Amino acid sequence: MNFFKLASATTALVLSTSANAALIERLGGLAYYDDVADLTWLADSNYARVTGDGGPSGAMNWADANAWAAGLSIGGVGGWRLPEADASCLSLYNCTNSDMGSLFYGALGNVAPTLSNTGPFSNIGFFAWEFWTATEYSPPNYPFDYVAWSFDMRLGSQNDSDKVNSAQAWAVQSGDVSAVPVPAAVWLFGSGLVGLIGVARRKKT
Numbered sequence: 001m002n003f004f005k006l007a008s009a010t011t012a013l014v015l016s017t018s019a020n021a022a023l024i025e026r027l028g029g030l031a032y033y034d035d036v037a038d039l040t041w042l043a044d045s046n047y048a049r050v051t052g053d054g055g056p057s058g059a060m061n062w063a064d065a066n067a068w069a070a071g072l073s074i075g076g077v078g079g080w081r082l083p084e085a086d087a088s089c090l091s092l093y094n095c096t097n098s099d100m101g102s103l104f105y106g107a108l109g110n111v112a113p114t115l116s117n118t119g120p121f122s123n124i125g126f127f128a129w130e131f132w133t134a135t136e137y138s139p140p141n142y143p144f145d146y147v148a149w150s151f152d153m154r155l156g157s158q159n160d161s162d163k164v165n166s167a168q169a170w171a172v173q174s175g176d177v178s179a180v181p182v183p184a185a186v187w188l189f190g191s192g193l194v195g196l197i198g199v200a201r202r203k204k205t
Helices: 002-021 047-051 062-070 099-107 184-204
Strands: 023-026 031-034 039-042 130-136 147-152 157-162 172-174
Touching: 031 099, 039 099, 062 130, 099 130, 099 147, 130 157
Parallel strands: none
Antiparallel strands: 023 031, 031 039, 039 172, 130 147, 147 157
């Protein structure tokens, strides 16, 4: 009996560790990179509340949320966006091919309909449950363009919502921000500086 309990506990520990191991700190802890989904998430899930763009709760409508994410510069890094939904998943739960679904179920290892692990991220649940995605709700023969997908982090559910409604905005970026190439101008400056140092050394000798 003790052996089986130990085996179960060990298995749970391995699963938990593997789920969290995919999240790697970036930008001095301002973001975390999911090396399985190849996405970089802001560490603060409700950063708009900090910047004041979404008011005291950080909530805003869909258009404002998209504009806010696109205008962000975190640690000198731009190119942020809202997460993408999986428009082909109409099952409410277990939409693991969406950005937020891959985070909820994959990297964080949660099981619907319960959020048991928030990982290294802050402010999930502090005014922040329902998050906008960048994906519009447009199933076949759907004649309206005023609906977009959102994701409920309490339950792990993908939902549709009118774009004029208020929800939180969690900024994400495709890929690893640590791999952002250094601009050519910086390389040129560095090369020139190295050249000047070399000339100065030759003059001294």
